[in-house]
Amino acid sequence: MNRLSRAFRAALPKAAVLMGATALLGAAALAPAGAQTLSMGVSAPPASIDPHYYTLTPSIMLSAHMFEALTQRDENARIRPSLAESWKLVDDTTWEFTLRPGVKFHNGAPLTAEDVAFSIRRVPTVQSPSSFAVYTRAITGVEVVDDRTVRLKTAKPYPLLPNDLSQIFIIPRSLGEGVASAAFNSADVAVGTGPFRFVRYAPNDRVEMVRNDAYWGARPEWEKVDYRIITNSGPRVAALLSGDVAMIDNVPTPDIAKLRADNRVSVVEGTSLRLIFLGIDVFRAVSPDITGPEGEKLERNPLQDRRVREALSIAINRPAIVQRVMEGAAVPAGQFMPPGAFGHEPAIPVPAYDVNRARTLLAEAGYPKGFSVTLRGPNDRYVNDAQILQVVAQMWTRIGVKTQVDAQPLATLIGRLNRSEASAYLLGWSNSLGEPSTSLRAILGTRTPESGLGLSNYGRYSNPEMDRLTAEGLATLDEGARERLHRQAMTLAMEDVALIPLHTQKSVWGLRRGLTYVPRVDEQTLATEVRAAR
The missing domain is CATH 3.10.105.10 (Dipeptide-binding Protein; Domain 3)
Structure with a gap:
């Protein structure tokens, strides 16, 4: 597994613990947990809803709400289990991954090793400006052992495979060979196992998602996510200050000091x-x-x-x-x-x-x-x-x-x-x-x-x-x-x-006071990590 040095980890903010009374910003006031919509203003649009289309951070962080990989990274880029509950080297060139039991896709189908094999094989076939194949190229063979076990062969020892696979989101094999990237704009195709389900995509405007109540992991705090794309810095900051959104990423540098002085919001910062x-x-x-x-x-x-x-x-x-x-x-x-x-x-x-x-x-x-x-x-x-x-x-x-x-x-x-x-x-x-x-x-x-x-x-x-x-x-x-x-x-x-x-770059987020967010070195802005201060 990879790591960040202790010195680097120590330099990162541990959490955004926001003090003081919650400011009520218009209609965006906090409601009881489980009955809220989180509105987020992100600075860059995804290239596609297809999680295998483009190795672009705005696409990857959106995908992470709806799709999952065998492994995942925490806020300090340390690898941890996700759809795979464990993995091991069988020999120097064979990795074995054991899937978490009871995981279901948004359409109700159970996750199996066949879905993993299908997803890995699909990646190099997707026409992409910058392909995820860089993360699968070491794999020379995929063996489905049983429903919960898949073995991945490499031509030579390759210790970073669990790390690489954190970038390969798993989709159901029932989508079939040759499914087009454009088809993922439909909720019938944008099917993952993640904590939120896809509802609607309006290009360059927003993505709407709802909580996946059948999710295998921790229940998301937010019932709905309004994932708004606001590329212009001025309107993005204005949306936060007006209460139109509860969180923004990429706070423009001229506004950092202004936001720090505003008792309605808090600023969270970390080295990326x-x-x-x-x-x-x-x-x-x-x-x-x-x-x-x-x-x-x-x-x-x-x-x-x-x-x-x-x-x-x-x-x-x-x-x-x-x-x-x-x-x-x-x-x-x-x-x-x-x-x-x-x-x-x-x-x-x-x-x-x-x-x-x-x-x-x-x-x-x-x-x-x-x-x-x-x-x-x-x-x-x-x-x-x-x-x-x-x-x-x-x-x-x-x-x-x-x-x-x-x-x-x-x-x-x-x-x-x-x-x-x-x-x-x-x-x-x-x-x-x-x-x-x-x-x-x-x-x-x-x-x-x-x-x-x-x-x-x-x-x-x-x-x-x-x-x-x-x-x-x-x-x-x-x-x-x-x-x-x-x-x-x-x-x-x-x-x-x-x-x-x-x-x-340093990553800088702005949040409505009363919300917390832990800075991530990968710069991702994830609704699952936004919480009301307790």
């Missing part, structure tokens, strides 16, 4: 495992968004030169972005895992801001007058994403790299990235399993779709030695040895400036 980074096209000899300093065509892609990549990295003043743009709600980063987390390599520095050296490196690489580039990124996904793009553009322009910003909805950006229509872009990635293997595989691994590697590696970085260390670590049962190998792999990629880390 999400890195905000800049991806760069190191694959093509000629890149689509790059020209000479006066707009002339270049015969080669400057980003293929490590010196240029380093220049772009050290031209960025990360502490300034953290303090002035993020207003302290982030930590400067030079790698994927934050200090104290499993897989963090202390020897990897946060790149120091050095404009003069950046200019020198550009000149050494043959670009004394710089070049021009378009920096693309979302304007509706990460905290202050559009502002970060503008600030980075200004910093790059100071060293002679004239930068134009193209901020757009994440869905549009991902389409461009999948079509290889970007030279430089901003994205975020959460190692929500609590260790670095997902970023090493999905973001930094050599893109090989047939094996599930590099599926989110839009810059097409490739380093065979890094891939080898990653693979060796994934096949190492000893946790300490595995961590050392993955630290080495991350070191190679960061020394090569495979991409440009900016900062690790």
Whole structure:
């Protein structure tokens, strides 16, 4: 099982214990437990109701209300039982999972090992912008032993399989082969075993859910959940203050102090495992968004030169972005895992801001007058994403790299990235399993779709030695040895400036006073974890 170090866990808030009398905010006043609707304002829409469609945090956290996996992660990313009550290694390449007895799907059908086998086999067949196959690629065989027992074979020892399977939600095999992702917009198809049942989805507006009273686990406190999608920060905060919603995620940084001073609400904060980074096209000899300093065509892609990549990295003043743009709600980063987390390599520095050296490196690489580039990124996904793009553009322009910003909805950006229509872009990635293997595989691994590697590696970085260390670590049962190998792999990629880390986000939630929420390092906002203060 993976872990976070004691130091990192100690630094996380233990709970949001909110003091004082409950403020009654209009019609949203608290009612007796079991007879309430929880209205939540979330900042990003799901890509689909299909739990196998897209490895996107907003999709995964919505799915977690209605669907369940064999294992699950707690607020500190520690693995724990879910649909599987236990698991064990039968031999070095065979994992056996025993299902919890008496679990039923929302349609009343009992959960069996056949449903698990069906779900695992379906994942790689779903056409996806970023496939969950990265979490099933190690599985070479599925054996149904009996209704409650399934064995999963791997080609070589693979200690992280229970961790990976926390991302694979189980659906009933009765849905049949070839069920389309769009079909999950119907309650007849969006069938899981989770604590809430799907009622209705209005794209980019809301998802309505009701409590699953036949749920095998702890009964949710809320009878209904109105899961509202409010991507604009201003209306999201206004909805909380007016009582229109009882909870919001991604509190905008300029409003944190204001909300802390408002006795109607409380603010909950915790360090996440999400890195905000800049991806760069190191694959093509000629890149689509790059020209000479006066707009002339270049015969080669400057980003293929490590010196240029380093220049772009050290031209960025990360502490300034953290303090002035993020207003302290982030930590400067030079790698994927934050200090104290499993897989963090202390020897990897946060790149120091050095404009003069950046200019020198550009000149050494043959670009004394710089070049021009378009920096693309979302304007509706990460905290202050559009502002970060503008600030980075200004910093790059100071060293002679004239930068134009193209901020757009994440869905549009991902389409461009999948079509290889970007030279430089901003994205975020959460190692929500609590260790670095997902970023090493999905973001930094050599893109090989047939094996599930590099599926989110839009810059097409490739380093065979890094891939080898990653693979060796994934096949190492000893946790300490595995961590050392993955630290080495991350070191190679960061020394090569495979991409440009900016900062690790902090997660900030706002709640109506009288409610509690325990911060999660995976940033997820879950109705099951929202409770009335006792």
